[in-house]
Amino acid sequence: MSVVLLVVIYVAFVGLGIPDSLFGAAWPAMHPELGVPVSWGSMVTMVTCCGTIVSSLSSAALIGRFGTGRVTAVSTALTAAALLGFAVAPGFPWICLLAVPLGLGAGAIDTALNNYVALHYKATHMNFLHCAYGVGITVSPFLMSLALSGGTWRDGYLEAAVVQVAIMAATIAILPLWSRVGHEGAPGEQDDDPAPIAASPLALIRRRDIRLACLVFMASVAIEGVCNTWCASYLVSERGMAAGAAAGMVTVYYVGVTAGRFLSGVLANRLSNKQLVGLGQAVTFVAVLVLLAPLPLTAAPVGLFLVGFGNSPLYPNMLHLTPRLFGRNLSQSVIGVQMAASYVGSLTLPPLFGVVAERVGFWLFPVALFVLSVVVLAAFLGLMALKGWRPRRG
Secondary structure, three states: OHHHHHHHHHHHHHHHHHHHHHHHHHHHHHHHHHOOOHHHHHHHHHHHHHHHHHHHHHHHHHHHHHOHHHHHHHHHHHHHHHHHHHHHOOOHHHHHHHHHHHHHHHHHHHHHHHHHHHHHOOHHHHHHHHHHHHHHHHHHHHHHHHHHHHOOHHHHHHHHHHHHHHHHHHHHHOHHHOOOOOOOOOOOOOOOOOOOOOOOHHHHHOOHHHHHHHHHHHHHHHHHHHHHHHHHHHHHHOOOOOHHHHHOHHHHHHHHHHHHHHHHHHHOOOOEHHHHHHHHHHHHHHHHHHHHOOOOOOHHHHHHHHHHHHHOOHHHHHHHHHHHHHOOOOHHHHHHHHHHHHHHHHHHHHHHHHHHHHHHOOOHHHHHHHHHHHHHHHHHHHHHHHHOOOOOEO
16 A cells, blocks of 8 residues: 555656646747737746745645645645646636646645655655656656647647546545555654644744755755756857757756656665765766866757756755754644745746846856855755754665
8 A cells, every 4th residue: 555655646746747847838839829928928937936835835734734645635636627727728817817726736745745755755765756756847848749749739738637637536546545554764763743833934934954955945946947947048049059959958957857866766775865965966066067168069968967967866855854854743844945945946046047147148057057056065064064963874
């Protein structure tokens, strides 16, 4: 039964990744039909992110009242309904309205399942969980591309909704398992959970250690957001790459993310969470140097792949550390705040970079990645020093 539960959790994270890159792939075909400028796509993204932030911050109270299983099932239903709504939306205002349940559902799934796996499973499973997310976010642009080749963007959203409905059915079917399965908790941890504390986000953010943890997440996710949004613009305007080839570099980056999390999952039985984060950041620095150096254009895909590969272990391994850094009873609240910080980073920093790069030049792209990498490493080392704590293996 424990295996069945874990498989469904993985599948739910594949489903979590699908909407995240679906909109970007669909928007070039959506906005002419909806009769709005291309720039209005950022409004949909902002509404989705705001919904995600709200649900992340309220997740501890919701899960404390209803349980992880029910919150996951209802949140998956919300995302399925939102995707179906996108497929039949008659106009742009409806798209913005439907972005609210899409964001609310995604944020609740993200925080609920991350905390559950952090509490009950080994680091290997946490890394594979985020590898599953990478599969979803990598596959969905191909699903939309196939839909557009033989139909419209609405067909792509309809297909995604069907997939999400199937995942919703699976999460409903396993509801009885949540309270019955045994778990392979990390060494020294008990299977019985202490009563969770639904702490106020404002109270948590006053703590220096939690602010440092949030800064780690914010900067790491900003690296992903800047690569996702601006790597093609950098390659076209500064390196002279053809627009079609540059667009494909986003996929190269996400292949690196997925590969990095898979390898991190394999190595998690041998290396500690802290070691995996440190090694990943070392690879990220090398990758940024590849992008900064005056190398041939053929080196750019290598650099982008390595940025994704190196940055990817941080997110799952930091989440897995959360119960041990801040306490099992406080972990759901802290993870909610960390998730909110991540979404704030993805919502604000990539657009800020775009504004600056438009005025100064997209040569700043690798410089921005370097600065963000330094922030990640400094905040992580500061957190470890503040806690005076050496994480154990696993």
